[in-house]
Amino acid sequence: MRVVIVAAGPAEDIPSLQPFMEEKPVVIAVDGGVTVLAQQGLAFDLAIGDFDSLGYKPEGAIIHPAEKDETDLELALRYVSQHYEATEVLVFGATGGRLDMTLQNVYLLKQFPLVRLMTKREEIRFLQQGQYDIKADQYHYLSFIPLVPTRLTLQRVKYPLTQHDVPVGGSLTVSNEWTNQGPAKVTVHTGEVIALRSLSDH
Amino acid sequence: MRVVIVAAGPAEDIPSLQPFMEEKPVVIAVDGGVTVLAQQGLAFDLAIGDFDSLGYKPEGAIIHPAEKDETDLELALRYVSQHYEATEVLVFGATGGRLDMTLQNVYLLKQFPLVRLMTKREEIRFLQQGQYDIKADQYHYLSFIPLVPTRLTLQRVKYPLTQHDVPVGGSLTVSNEWTNQGPAKVTVHTGEVIALRSLSDH
Missing domain, CATH: 3.40.50.10240 (Thiamin pyrophosphokinase, catalytic domain)
Incomplete structure (x- = not known):
């Protein structure tokens, strides 16, 4: 529902x-x-x-x-x-x-x-530890804002990461993009992040 | 400078x-x-x-x-x-x-x-552990958004707090206001918060 x-x-x-x-x-x-x-x-x-x-x-x-x-x-x-x-x-x-x-x-x-x-222009959600498939739908950018120090794996995106430690306040995980391989595969190994899908600026 | x-x-x-x-x-x-x-x-x-x-x-x-x-x-x-x-x-x-x-x-x-x-409409700053005097200037609201579980004392504000534990995601410390006694006195005992001064909505 x-x-x-x-x-x-x-x-x-x-x-x-x-x-x-x-x-x-x-x-x-x-x-x-x-x-x-x-x-x-x-x-x-x-x-x-x-x-x-x-x-x-x-x-x-x-x-x-x-x-x-x-x-x-x-x-x-x-x-x-x-x-x-x-x-x-x-x-x-x-x-x-x-x-x-x-x-x-x-x-x-x-x-x-x-x-x-x-x-x-955006959809904003919270991800705790776990695995997520995130579709592009009409969106262009996929950003992750860690709320605490976080370890991430990002697959099927333009800038993939493997078991990467992402500090709070860095910019590495902002403005990622989908490839044409289907939903992005996101693994939050430890930590918690805000995930945002955004329309293109143009 | x-x-x-x-x-x-x-x-x-x-x-x-x-x-x-x-x-x-x-x-x-x-x-x-x-x-x-x-x-x-x-x-x-x-x-x-x-x-x-x-x-x-x-x-x-x-x-x-x-x-x-x-x-x-x-x-x-x-x-x-x-x-x-x-x-x-x-x-x-x-x-x-x-x-x-x-x-x-x-x-x-x-x-x-x-x-x-x-x-x-706003001024946004980061407060780590410490004591701060925050003036009203032209602003109307004074809000604190904890980034981690935080213990706060707020004095000279409409809704004072004493050694109060403030969780992440609560609303208690949003939309406080100054009294006419001068700058708000803010003590971050533990934790870290975003402090925002905002103009009135009206």
């Missing part, structure tokens, strides 16, 4: 949501995400937030106080993990506003590794 | 640079940063990059090949640390484009803790 969560990030960073609605996902609006969905002519199954900036409380919404220790998105992700058997959670509108919120939301992936943050 | 580095991030994320030029800093253009400076009618002392997208090599530039293991910004920061006695390094144009590059550049701060990334 797919869950689509829409938060209140800037509209210019949010793609058309219609293609993600075809599998009839559960749709959750986080606070101002109600407006984002309305602008795209889409309905939500559930709304979560304090709705301070919205100016009204959507019918049936789960209301949280404005001053709290967790963000609305974090509350929404916790709700999803408690109430749904999700196999895929796509989050829109969680990037592109204040950079502290964007970073915060990227780190949230560590708590919820099923989740992918979606922008108009 | 202040060093100002200008990279090629989207123009809409780069503030007017003139106010930062008053102390006659060393000005370094990183690749397309040459264009950003030219658009603001400003000169550079040094240019570093591969200049592939610029279409010409600026006179006296330090040229690097396009395919390399380090980003142009990383090379520029290394050059600065080797050639200048900088007390302050401000980097513009390192955020707001591809999110993998933005994240990469935030992590670069770990290697170069003197550096601050500047956007039109």
Whole structure:
């Protein structure tokens, strides 16, 4: 089951949501995400937030106080993990506003590794130890940002690595690309990384 | 001595640079940063990059090949640390484009803790163990994103903390605010955090 969560990030960073609605996902609006969905002519199954900036409380919404220790998105992700058997959670509108919120939301992936943050140009996910096949789909670049010192093997990419130690803060694993041999094969031997697929700059 | 580095991030994320030029800093253009400076009618002392997208090599530039293991910004920061006695390094144009590059550049701060990334709305710095006074200046929000499990004390802020353990991926330390008692007093007892000052949303 797919869950689509829409938060209140800037509209210019949010793609058309219609293609993600075809599998009839559960749709959750986080606070101002109600407006984002309305602008795209889409309905939500559930709304979560304090709705301070919205100016009204959507019918049936789960209301949280404005001053709290967790963000609305974090509350929404916790709700999803408690109430749904999700196999895929796509989050829109969680990037592109204040950079502290964007970073915060990227780190949230560590708590919820099923989740992918979606922008108009990128898909962002968290990889812990394990093996992964990552397809190119429409994307051009494949980047890995280690959160801790990490040992990586990258196969079927333009710049392969074998059991390579990648420090935090280096640039070696940014802007890799697929070959035409199919999905990239990624092994995180130790450590944890953020993996990003990005569209071409051109 | 202040060093100002200008990279090629989207123009809409780069503030007017003139106010930062008053102390006659060393000005370094990183690749397309040459264009950003030219658009603001400003000169550079040094240019570093591969200049592939610029279409010409600026006179006296330090040229690097396009395919390399380090980003142009990383090379520029290394050059600065080797050639200048900088007390302050401000980097513009390192955020707001591809999110993998933005994240990469935030992590670069770990290697170069003197550096601050500047956007039109934020200032981003890296704090390791130690005590810091952080002024409000024109900013409204003060956020801390732990990169590893961190113990923090925050004083003179709206939501103070005392020797508090802050996990990676939580939201507790996002969107704090100053009181009117002067600079926030921040103690990183153990761990490391990204500290961000942000303008108000309004």
